[in-house]
Amino acid sequence: MINTLLLPELREMLETGDEAGLREFAGALHPARAAEFMEGLTAEETWRVLRAAEEARRVDIFGYLDSGRQVEIVESIAPGEMAPLMAELPADDRVDLLNDVDNAVVEEVLPLMAHEERRETLRLLEHAEGTAGALMTTEVAKLSENLTVHQALEEISRQAENLETVYYNYIVDDANHLRGLVSARQLVTHYREPNLRLADLAQRDVVTVHVDDDQEVVAKKVANYNFLAIPVVDDERRLLGIITHDDIIDVLREEATEDAHMAGGVARLDESYLDTPWYTLVWKRVIWLTVLFFFATFTISALTSFEHTLEKLPWLMAFVPLVLSSGGNTGNQSATLVITAMTNGELKAKDWWRVMRRELAMGLSLGLLLSMMGLISVSIYAWRTSATPDSTLPIPSLRDMLVVPITLIAVALCGALCGGALPLLFRRMGLDPALMSNPFVSGICDVAGIVIYMTVALLLLPQLSG
Amino acid sequence: MINTLLLPELREMLETGDEAGLREFAGALHPARAAEFMEGLTAEETWRVLRAAEEARRVDIFGYLDSGRQVEIVESIAPGEMAPLMAELPADDRVDLLNDVDNAVVEEVLPLMAHEERRETLRLLEHAEGTAGALMTTEVAKLSENLTVHQALEEISRQAENLETVYYNYIVDDANHLRGLVSARQLVTHYREPNLRLADLAQRDVVTVHVDDDQEVVAKKVANYNFLAIPVVDDERRLLGIITHDDIIDVLREEATEDAHMAGGVARLDESYLDTPWYTLVWKRVIWLTVLFFFATFTISALTSFEHTLEKLPWLMAFVPLVLSSGGNTGNQSATLVITAMTNGELKAKDWWRVMRRELAMGLSLGLLLSMMGLISVSIYAWRTSATPDSTLPIPSLRDMLVVPITLIAVALCGALCGGALPLLFRRMGLDPALMSNPFVSGICDVAGIVIYMTVALLLLPQLSG
Numbered sequence: 001m002i003n004t005l006l007l008p009e010l011r012e013m014l015e016t017g018d019e020a021g022l023r024e025f026a027g028a029l030h031p032a033r034a035a036e037f038m039e040g041l042t043a044e045e046t047w048r049v050l051r052a053a054e055e056a057r058r059v060d061i062f063g064y065l066d067s068g069r070q071v072e073i074v075e076s077i078a079p080g081e082m083a084p085l086m087a088e089l090p091a092d093d094r095v096d097l098l099n100d101v102d103n104a105v106v107e108e109v110l111p112l113m114a115h116e117e118r119r120e121t122l123r124l125l126e127h128a129e130g131t132a133g134a135l136m137t138t139e140v141a142k143l144s145e146n147l148t149v150h151q152a153l154e155e156i157s158r159q160a161e162n163l164e165t166v167y168y169n170y171i172v173d174d175a176n177h178l179r180g181l182v183s184a185r186q187l188v189t190h191y192r193e194p195n196l197r198l199a200d201l202a203q204r205d206v207v208t209v210h211v212d213d214d215q216e217v218v219a220k221k222v223a224n225y226n227f228l229a230i231p232v233v234d235d236e237r238r239l240l241g242i243i244t245h246d247d248i249i250d251v252l253r254e255e256a257t258e259d260a261h262m263a264g265g266v267a268r269l270d271e272s273y274l275d276t277p278w279y280t281l282v283w284k285r286v287i288w289l290t291v292l293f294f295f296a297t298f299t300i301s302a303l304t305s306f307e308h309t310l311e312k313l314p315w316l317m318a319f320v321p322l323v324l325s326s327g328g329n330t331g332n333q334s335a336t337l338v339i340t341a342m343t344n345g346e347l348k349a350k351d352w353w354r355v356m357r358r359e360l361a362m363g364l365s366l367g368l369l370l371s372m373m374g375l376i377s378v379s380i381y382a383w384r385t386s387a388t389p390d391s392t393l394p395i396p397s398l399r400d401m402l403v404v405p406i407t408l409i410a411v412a413l414c415g416a417l418c419g420g421a422l423p424l425l426f427r428r429m430g431l432d433p434a435l436m437s438n439p440f441v442s443g444i445c446d447v448a449g450i451v452i453y454m455t456v457a458l459l460l461l462p463q464l465s466g
Numbered sequence: 467m468i469n470t471l472l473l474p475e476l477r478e479m480l481e482t483g484d485e486a487g488l489r490e491f492a493g494a495l496h497p498a499r500a501a502e503f504m505e506g507l508t509a510e511e512t513w514r515v516l517r518a519a520e521e522a523r524r525v526d527i528f529g530y531l532d533s534g535r536q537v538e539i540v541e542s543i544a545p546g547e548m549a550p551l552m553a554e555l556p557a558d559d560r561v562d563l564l565n566d567v568d569n570a571v572v573e574e575v576l577p578l579m580a581h582e583e584r585r586e587t588l589r590l591l592e593h594a595e596g597t598a599g600a601l602m603t604t605e606v607a608k609l610s611e612n613l614t615v616h617q618a619l620e621e622i623s624r625q626a627e628n629l630e631t632v633y634y635n636y637i638v639d640d641a642n643h644l645r646g647l648v649s650a651r652q653l654v655t656h657y658r659e660p661n662l663r664l665a666d667l668a669q670r671d672v673v674t675v676h677v678d679d680d681q682e683v684v685a686k687k688v689a690n691y692n693f694l695a696i697p698v699v700d701d702e703r704r705l706l707g708i709i710t711h712d713d714i715i716d717v718l719r720e721e722a723t724e725d726a727h728m729a730g731g732v733a734r735l736d737e738s739y740l741d742t743p744w745y746t747l748v749w750k751r752v753i754w755l756t757v758l759f760f761f762a763t764f765t766i767s768a769l770t771s772f773e774h775t776l777e778k779l780p781w782l783m784a785f786v787p788l789v790l791s792s793g794g795n796t797g798n799q800s801a802t803l804v805i806t807a808m809t810n811g812e813l814k815a816k817d818w819w820r821v822m823r824r825e826l827a828m829g830l831s832l833g834l835l836l837s838m839m840g841l842i843s844v845s846i847y848a849w850r851t852s853a854t855p856d857s858t859l860p861i862p863s864l865r866d867m868l869v870v871p872i873t874l875i876a877v878a879l880c881g882a883l884c885g886g887a888l889p890l891l892f893r894r895m896g897l898d899p900a901l902m903s904n905p906f907v908s909g910i911c912d913v914a915g916i917v918i919y920m921t922v923a924l925l926l927l928p929q930l931s932g
Contacts, residue, residue, distance in 0.1 A: 030671045032691045064691075157657040166651050167633060167694075184650050185632050191623040205496045223719070225498045225530075226712035228633075228694065245711050246692035252715065253689070256722035257806045263729055264802025264904060265795055273807035274817065278824045282831045285799045289832060290839065292795050297843050299787035304847070310783070317776070317783050321765035321912050324787055329731055329758050329905045333751050336730025340723045341739035351740065358744045365748045366755060373759050381766060438730060438904050439795045446787050 006037045014045055019052045026053030026061060035064035043072040051081075059088040068275055071100050079105070083112035090164050091117075092137040092247065095124040132218050133211040135251070136232040136241035141169040143198060145179060149187055150194035156187075165244050168229045171202050178231060178239045181206045208233045211240055218243060219251040220345070259343060262432075263336065265292065265439040288439065295443035299324075302450040309454055309464050315396060316457060318381070319404050320450070326370050327411030327449040328442035334359055334419025335441045339433050342423060352424045356417065363416030367409035374405040400461060407456045411449045418444055472503045480511055485518045492519030492527060501530035509538040517547075525554040534741055537566050545571065549578035556630050557583075558603040558713060561590040598684050599677040601717070602698040602707035607635040609664060611645060616660035619653055631710050634695045637668050644697055644705045647672045674699045677706055684709060685717040686811070725809060728898075729802065731758065731905040754905065761909035765790075768916040775920055775930050781862060782923060784847070785870050786916070792836050793877030793915040794908035800825055800885025801907045805899050808889060818890045822883065829882030833875035840871040866927060873922045877915045884910055 006025070013021040026034055026049060038046050038061075046069065050058045062070065062085060074082055074097065086094055086109055098106050098121065110118055120138055127133030141156055141163055156166050169187075171180035180202030190196050208231050209218045222230050222245065229244045258268055265288040269276055276284075303310070303320075310317055338355060341347035347355070378401045386395045419441050423433035458465050472491070479487040492500055492515060504512050504527075512535065516524045528536065528551060540548055540563065552560055552575055564572050564587065576584055586604055593599025607622055607629050622632050635653075637646035646668030656662050674697050675684045688696050688711065695710045724734055731754040735742055742750075769776070769786075776783055804821060807813035813821070844867045852861045885907050889899035924931050 028671070030669070030673060030691070033671065033673070153654060153657045157655050160651070160655040166654050184654060185626065187654070188619060188632050188650060189623050189626040191619045203496075205494070205499070207496055207499070223715045225496070226715075228711070245694070245715075249689045249692075249711075249715065249718065252718050252722070253810065256718075256725070257810060259722070260726060260729060260802060260806045260809075263726060264798050266799050266802055272810070272812040273803050274812060274820065274824075278827045279831070281803070281824070282828050282835075285796075285828065285832060286835055288799070289792070289795055289836065293788070293792060293836060293839050296788040296791045299791075300784050300843065300847060303784040303787070307780075307784075311780070314773075314777070315770075317786075318766050318769040318773075320783075320786060321769070321790055321916070322759070322762040324790075325762045325765075325905075325909065325912060326755070326759060328908070329755055330751075332730050332905055333732050333754070336726060336732055337739050337747070340726045344719065344723060344738070346738040346740060354740065358740075358747070361744045362748050362751065365745070366751060369748075369752055370755065370759060373756065377763050377766065381770070385770075439791075439798060442794070442908070443791065446791060450787070 007040045010037070010041065010049065011045075014048055022049050022052035023054065025049070026057050031057065031060035032064045034061050038065070039069075043069060043076055047073050047077055050085075055084075055088070059085060063089065063093060067097070067100060068272075070097055074101050074109070075105050079108040079112055083109050087113045087117045090137050091120055091124060091139055091241075092135060092164075092243075095121055095134070098125065099129070127211065130215050131211065132209045132213045132215065132232045132243060133240070135215055135218065135243045135247050136211070137164045137244070138241040139164045140231070140239070140242045141166065142172045142176075142239065143169050143182065145171045145197070145199040145202060147198050148194060149190050149196045149198070149201070152182065152198055153187055153191075156184075164242065165229055168227075168231075168242065170206075170231055170239055170242075171198060172239050176238045178206060178208065178233055178237050180204050181231075206231060208237070209243070210234070215251045216255055219248050219255065222248045223252065259339075259434050262434040263339070263438050265289070292439050292443050295440070296446065298447045299450055302447055302454075306450070306454040309457060312464050313400065313457065313461070315381070315385070316403065316453070319378070320453070322374075322377070323404065323407055323411055323453050324446045324449045326374075326408055327415040327445040327452075329415070330363065330366055330370075330412045331415030331419035331441040331445040332438045334362075334416045335423055335438060336419075338420050338423045342427060342433050349424055349427045352421070355420050355424060359416040359420035360413070363413035364409070366416065367412030370408040370412050371405040374408040375401070378404045403453075403457045403460055406460065407449075407453045410452045410456065411445070414448050414452060415441075415445045418448070473506045476503070476507065476515065477511075480514055488515050488518035489520065491515070492523050497523065497526035498530045500527050504531070505535075509535060509542055513539050513543055516551075521554070525551060529555065529559060533563070533566060534738075536563055540567050540575070541571050545574040545578055549575050553579045553583045556603050557586055557590060557605055557707075558601060558630075558709075560587055561600070564591065565595070593677065596681050597677065598675045598679045598681065598698045598709060599706070601681055601684065601709045601713050602677070603630045603710070604707045605630045606697070606705070606708045607632065608638045608642075608705065609635050609648065611637045611663070611665040611668060613664050614660060615653055615656050615662045615664070615667070618648065618664055619657075622650075622653075630708065631695055634693075634697075634708065636672075636697055636705055636708075637664060638705050642704045644672060644674065644699055644703050646670050647697075672697060674703070675709070676700070681717045682721055685714050685721065688714045689718065690811075725805075725900050728900040729805070729904050731755070758905050758909050761906070762912065764913045765916055768913055768920075772916070772920040775923060778930050779866065779923065779927070781847070781851070782869065782919070785844070786919070788840075788843070789870065789873055789877055789919050790912045790915045792840075792874055793881040793911040793918075795881070796829065796832055796836075796878045797881030797885035797907040797911040798904045800828070800882045801889055801904065802885075804886050804889045808893060808899050815890055815893045818887070821886045821890060825882040825886035826879070829879035830875070832882065833878030836874040836878050837871040840874040841867070844870045869919075869923045869926055872926065873915075873919045876918045876922065877911070880914050880918060881907075881911045884914070 038049060050062060139162055141159055143152055160166055167184045169182050170178060173179055182198050182202050186201055207225060209221060211232050211234055229242045231239055232241045232243060234240055267284040267287050269284060382396045382401060426433045504515060516528060605628055607625055609618055626632055633650045635648050636644060639645055648664050648668050652667055673691060675687060677698050677700055695708045697705055698707045698709060700706055733750040733753050735750060848862045848867060892899045
């Protein structure tokens with residue numbers, strides 16, 4: 001929601017060139033709130049407000065603007081003005097931003113940054129997106145274990161301005177190997193023992209991630225351990241950087257969105273819905289639609305192969321969509337339950353037998369309930385057909401009427417078992433279980449549903465066979 | 467994955483009663499890791515290991531056990547042994563745990579806790595689940611603004627043991643009204659100015675949540691502002707407690723799971739898939755299945771009302787599932803994209819016009835692509851029918867063959883527009899857009915699909931009408 005409360009005042013200050021007023025606005029509110037109030041301004045107006053702010057404030061507020069707006073500003077403002085602000089951004093955010101900005105602009109801005117920031121940026125830009133390396137920042141406090149609590153606090157207070165977090169500080173040896181962790185909590189707790197040495201305080205069993213680890217693995221580790229940050233190391237356990245909790249929250253949100261998209265049959269998007277060009281979205285959707293279309297063509301063959309059956313009892317046809325959607329919906333529910341339980345780590349591949357037993361029980365129960373509803377709707381259909389004198393369709397007999405309810409039990413059971421089993425099978429095959437998307441399960445249930453429906457009809461109604 | 471590496475050693479130590487060995491195991495690893503290694507033990511064995519550990523360690527490791535195991539232990543161990551550990555747990559975790567434990571056990575354990583912890587637990591137990599009040603902990607550092615940096619650090623170091631976090635400390639007046647925030651980062655940064663007063667350091671524009679706010683609102687605020695914690699206040703802005711980042715990560719995960727369940731047509735679960743009894747799951751599923759079944763009955767009426775058309779050209783029937791699933795899949799994709807974009811805050815109800823234009827463009831493009839595939843599959847069908855001499859179905863004419871491709875353009879367009887519009891409409895009506903679950907969109911697309919299919923057939927093929 002765009003917060004328009006202060007917009008008129010902001011606009012007036014911009015028109016009259018009231019630099020002092022703008023600086024006050026930027027300084028008075030939490031940077032995240034100031035950014036929120038500025039959502040209604042254009043990129044150019046936003047930059048004019050930021051320029052009036054104090055330097056540290058400018059960087060903070062800029063960091064809270066949404067990424068589309070950040071890109072707009074970077075691409076429209078003179079590189080000479082932009083470079084100092086870019087240099088002040090946390091290294092990981094800077095790299096994320098440069099990844100989104102037009103390459104020509106990046107090439108103009110980079111040479112204008114100080115040597116050290118430029119080198120660091122180039123190094124971070126090298127890591128593949130979606131890995132720990134691309135998420136981490138290099139601005140981490142490294143301490144020697146020979147320091148006392150007092151010396152460590154002094155050291156951190158000196159470096160604080162350039163650190164992403166002061167809450168986790170790492171002990172490294174001369175070759176930068178990770179040797180331990182001292183949290184700000186420990187330092188503050190031992191504030192009354194200033195001469196205690198870090199060597200006696202450090203936690204030695206530090207949980208780390210490897211620089212090439214996937215961001216999903218990193219997020220799960222941090223979330224499970226309730227960490228504020230996690231160190232990133234290379235093969236020789238040298239400390240390369242840290243990933244902080246705010247980046248983890250972003251990853252968790254990204255992964256949730258990606259899973260939802262997969263469940264809906266949309267391939268991974270790199271940007272948000274409104275920022276992705278529509279023709280790119282077409283491409284992301286058509287891949288799955290094609291696969292699903294291919295699956296659906298089997299329903300044509302299935303229906304055609306039962307043409308003789310359907311000709312003899314044409315009213316069976318009217319219930320095809322109902323039968324198929326009942327199976328598909330039950331299957332989707334099972335797949336959704338199993339996939340989310342696996343994503344949350346509550347369910348492992350070895351639990352397959354428990355899943356199958358549960359889905360068997362649920363499929364049967366749901367099938368019985370659907371079957372009762374099916375009996376009601378077949379009865380209504382029979383009553384309405386008998387009440388329509390010009391209908392050419394024969395009125396179903398009592399025996400005919402049992403075909404749909406019995407089929408519904410079988411398709412619900414089939415849906416529950418397929419929906420439960422396929423994600424587990426995918427996991428066992430080393431694939432992402434979320435690939436077993438809802439439309440995919442529906443597709444499989446559709447083909448199975450037709451075969452079940454016709455088989456039940458043939459078995460139950462002797463007049464159909466032969 | 468159960469980590470079985472140390473299990474044999476642990477079991478041996480348990481058998482031989484090697485208390486010293488068990489204590490060493492519990493003390494050597496990160497508590498989260500120790501908890502992981504113990505996953506393979508029974509509740510009773512786990513408790514024997516914990517009993518051997520030092521008290522603070524015992525509490526830490528217990529906190530990392532999964533909640534099902536925690537409940538098992540609490541319910542099976544003598545209340546007298548359990549109460550001291552319960553009292554040491556962070557207040558919010560204690561309350562979460564007691565909410566899951568059998569009421570009779572709660573009534574035994576509570577009176578055994580110290581007066582203060584008992585009162586606090588009872589107060590927190592009062593807040594409705596899913597609100598800020600139920601998430602918060604009361605163990606927060608409250609400081610007077612008259613303290614200096616040095617005094618504040620001393621004060622925090624004294625209280626540290628009983629605080630959930632030392633990273634955010636709040637300034638309150640004598641009546642407990644929230645007046646400001648001083649982070650550990652600020653204190654450490656100003657370590658070299660020990661006489662600076664908190665009044666000169668405090669951030670005054672503190673972002674808060676109300677005790678009755680929904681947990682989803684809380685999570686979004688913390689995630690957007692990148693906070694480590696957020697203070698919880700009442701109507702008069704009195705500080706009641708704080709919610710820390712680890713609880714926020716749990717909420718984000720919970721909400722993602724809930725959204726996924728809704729998209730799959732499953733009502734909100736209170737426990738994990740394996741922990742929910744199967745008959746409860748049946749109930750959570752049958753609600754949606756019934757609604758969807760009701761929708762699907764409209765397809766019966768739709769097909770029946772076109773019975774005369776279908777009788778004249780029975781092969782049209784074979785393509786019904788293909789046509790319906792194409793529309794449904796396109797609709798699901800659109801709904802998924804719009805719902806996730808709204809959940810992530812990228813899309814607001816006011817953007818409806820942009821969404822409609824995009825879905826129009828995408829629906830048409832996807833429809834054209836599907837239509838080409840449709841033409842191919844109708845051609846294959848015609849070729850196969852003409853090659854089967856005993857088929858009683860007439861071979862489709864060239865004009866007949868156009869019905870399916872044209873229908874596919876229309877159903878894809880209809881799916882894209884419905885899938886895009888319905889979640890926006892739900893939001894505008896004040897409902898959760900995720901309620902417009904995938905099976906629901908499919909159900910609507912099914913009915914629309916039949917009407918479109920038959921209308922196209924009637925318009926294109928003059929022999930069908932009359």
